[in-house]
Amino acid sequence: xxxxxxxxxxxxxxxxxxxxxxxxxxxxxxxxxxxxxxxxxxxxxxxxxxxxxxxxxxxxxxxxxxxxxxxxxxxxxxxxxxxxxxxxxxxxxxxxxxxxxxxxxxxxxxxxxxxxxxxxxxxxxxxxxxxxxxxxxxxxxxxxxxxxxxxxxxxxxxxxxxxxxxxxxxxxxxxxxxxxxxxxxxxxxxxxxxxxxxxxxxxxxxxxxxxxxxxxxxxxxxxxxxxxxxxxxxxxxxxxxxxxxxxxxxxxxxxxxxxxxxxxxxxxxxxxxxxxxxxxxxxxxxxxxxxxxxxxxxxxxxxxxxxxxxxxxxxxxxxxxxxxxxxxxxxxxxxxxxxxxxxxxxxxxxxxxxxxxxxxxxxxxxxxxxxxxxxx
Numbered sequence: 001x002x003x004x005x006x007x008x009x010x011x012x013x014x015x016x017x018x019x020x021x022x023x024x025x026x027x028x029x030x031x032x033x034x035x036x037x038x039x040x041x042x043x044x045x046x047x048x049x050x051x052x053x054x055x056x057x058x059x060x061x062x063x064x065x066x067x068x069x070x071x072x073x074x075x076x077x078x079x080x081x082x083x084x085x086x087x088x089x090x091x092x093x094x095x096x097x098x099x100x101x102x103x104x105x106x107x108x109x110x111x112x113x114x115x116x117x118x119x120x121x122x123x124x125x126x127x128x129x130x131x132x133x134x135x136x137x138x139x140x141x142x143x144x145x146x147x148x149x150x151x152x153x154x155x156x157x158x159x160x161x162x163x164x165x166x167x168x169x170x171x172x173x174x175x176x177x178x179x180x181x182x183x184x185x186x187x188x189x190x191x192x193x194x195x196x197x198x199x200x201x202x203x204x205x206x207x208x209x210x211x212x213x214x215x216x217x218x219x220x221x222x223x224x225x226x227x228x229x230x231x232x233x234x235x236x237x238x239x240x241x242x243x244x245x246x247x248x249x250x251x252x253x254x255x256x257x258x259x260x261x262x263x264x265x266x267x268x269x270x271x272x273x274x275x276x277x278x279x280x281x282x283x284x285x286x287x288x289x290x291x292x293x294x295x296x297x298x299x300x301x302x303x304x305x306x307x308x309x310x311x312x313x314x315x316x317x318x319x320x321x322x323x324x325x326x327x328x329x330x331x332x333x334x335x336x337x338x339x340x341x342x343x344x345x346x347x348x349x350x351x352x353x354x355x356x357x358x359x360x361x362x363x364x365x366x367x368x369x370x371x372x373x374x375x376x
Contacts, residue, residue: 013034013035013036014034014035015032015033015034015035016032016033016035016038016131017030017031017032017033018030018031018033018121018123018124018131019121019123019124020070020104020116020117020120020121020123021120021122021123021241022097022099022100022102022104022120022241022242022244023097023100023102023238023241023242023277024097024099024100024102024275024277026076026081026097026098026099026100027072027076027081027082027097027102027104028072028073028076029070029071029072029073029076029104030070030071030073031064031068031069031070031071031116032068032071033064033065033068034065034068037065037068038129038131039129039130039131039132039133040062040063040064040118040131040132040133041062041063041133041135041136042060042061042062042118042132042133042134042135042136043060043061043062043135043136043137043138043163044058044059044060044061044134044136044137044138044148044149044152044160045058045059045061045138045139046058046137046138046139046140046142046143046147046148046149046325047138047139047142047143048142048143049087049090049196050139051143051317051318051325052194052195052196052289052291052317052318053085053094053103053195053196053289053290053291054103054243054244054245054290054291054292054317055195055243055248055285055291055292055293055315055316055317055318056243056245056247056248056249056292056315056316056317057143057147057148057233057248057249057316057317057325058137058143058147058148058149058245059103059117059244059245060117060118060119060134060245060246061105061106061115061116061117061118062115062116062117062118062132063113063114063115064113064114064115064116066113068114069107069112069114070104070105070114070116078095081097081098081099082095082096082097082098082104083095083096083097083098083287083288083290085197085288085289085290086109087196087197087289090109091108091109091110092106092107092108092109092115093106093107093109094106094289094290095107096244096290098287099275100241100242100275100277100283101242101243101273101283101285101286101290101291101292102117102120102241102242102243102244103117103243103244103245103290104116104117104120104244105117105244117244117245118132118134118246119240119241119243119244119245119246119347120240120241120244122237122241122347125346125347125348132348134155134160134348134350134351135160135161136160136161136162136163137149137152137160137161137162137163138162138163138164139163139164139165140162140164141164141165143324143325144178144324144325145321145323145324145325145326145328146324146325146326146328147324147325147326148233148247148249148355149162150358150362151233151335151355151358151359151362152351152354152355152358153354153358153361154354154358155350155351155354156350156354178322179192179320179321179322180322181322182203184203184205184259188205188206189205189206190203190204190205190259191203191204191205191319191320191321191327191330192204192319192320193293193314193315193318193319193320194318194320195271195286195288195289195291195293195318196286196289196291197271197286197288197289199270199271199272199286199287199288199289200268200270200271200272200284200285200286200291200293200318201270202258202259202260202262202268203258203259204229204251204253204257204258204314204330205257205258205259206227206228206257206330207220207221207226207227207228207229207254207257208254208256208257211254212226216305216306217254217305219374219375219376220252220254220311220375220376222331222332223332223371223373224332224367224371225332228329228330228331228332229251229252229253229330229331229332230251230252230331230332230334230373230375231249231250231251231252231316231327231331231332231333231334232249232250232252232333232334232338232339232375233247233248233249233250233333233334233338233339233355233359234247234248234249234250234338234339234340235247235338235339235340235341235343235344235347235352235355236339236340236343236344237340237343237346237347238277238278238281239340240343240344240347242277242283242292243292246344246347246348246351246352247338247344247355248292248315248316248317249315249316249317250295250313250314250315250316250339251313251314251315251316251319251327251330251331252311252312252313252314252375252376253311253312253313253314254309254310254311254312255309255310255311255312256309258312258314262294262310262312265282265284266282266283266284266293266294266295266296266312267284268284268293271286271287271288271289272284272285272286272287272293273285273286273287280297280298280299280300281295281296281297281298282295282296282298283295291315291317291318292315292317292318293314293315293318294312294313294314294315295312295313296310296312296313297313298310302376303376311375311376316331332371333359333363333371334371334372334373334375335359335360335362335363335367335370335371336359336360336363336369336370336371336372336373337356337372338352338355338356338359341356
């Protein structure tokens with residue numbers, strides 16, 4: 001019986017098998033989901049905990065029916081392939097691939113119930129009827145200054161719902177404490193980037209005066225305000241399977257404007273781990289909480305200056321900008337197009353179309369146009 005076949009034996013409820021894999025394939029599992037529960041309802045959580053543990057602007061999670069949990073396919077296993085992370089006040093344990101950092105979901109501390117990432121089931125992306133129903137933005141109050149929820153008002157023509165805990169509720173504490181402004185050793189303002197556990201932390205400075213005068217650096221800077229860095233939303237398959245999220249926001253920063261200095265393999269020390277996802281791509285993440293941290297997309301040297309300096313992609317979900325999640329005092333977001341939208345369309349056309357349209361609408365409403373500039 002194939003993995004995607006519907007199974008029904010005797011009086012046992014009919015189920016559908018869903019199959020997931022991370023980017024490096026060290027994590028491989030199936031879910032046997034009752035047909036009565038499909039499509040699984042997906043929510044996008046924008047809370048600071050999810051952003052800082054994933055490095056993304058939000059996460060895509062679906063609660064599984066009671067009693068349904070991953071069945072790992074050898075040699076993959078929960079104990080050998082995944083790292084568990086649970087902070088002091090957590091009601092669940094988060095699991096991510098120990099090799100590539102792909103988050104697969106959370107399991108409740110008290111009830112052992114799973115909430116699973118909806119972003120890693122390539123084997124089921126073309127299933128009819130669809131396995132997933134993206135419905136709701138949650139904890140948007142924990143994303144001050146705007147976030148991906150403003151870029152995705154609807155999916156497949158259906159308005160997204162928005163849910164936040166009521167004031168005074170136990171989980172209302174999930175709201176973010178506004179980060180303070182920081183200055184570097186030269187007295188100039190810097191932007192902090194830090195994962196949830198604090199195992200990876202560094203600062204970003206504004207483009208240097210010399211960069212503004214050199215033509216070679218022009219594609220590395222915001223075309224709207226050269227005191228800012230360009231940023232984009234990326235829906236490529238590799239990033240999706242490495243984060244466990246449909247799309248990641250990247251801030252593109254010249255490495256000389258990052259402190260401490262970034263090593264060639266991106267391993268900043270502390271809890272930082274790295275892996276080479278392809279011949280031209282290095283990625284780093286926190287080995288403790290699983291947050292994606294940065295990547296270098298070499299692409300034949302296209303993102304390297306003659307002096308050797310690299311343009312690095314920093315995961316926008318770990319930025320601690322006082323003005324809000326999108327760090328708009330530091331970044332110019334490219335809203336005219338989603339990077340690698342063709343990959344996103346193959347995995348989830350409705351979601352990718354919704355993001356593309358929503359980002360463009362947001363750009364026009366907030367900045368007068370949807371910028372479609374190239375980066376690097």
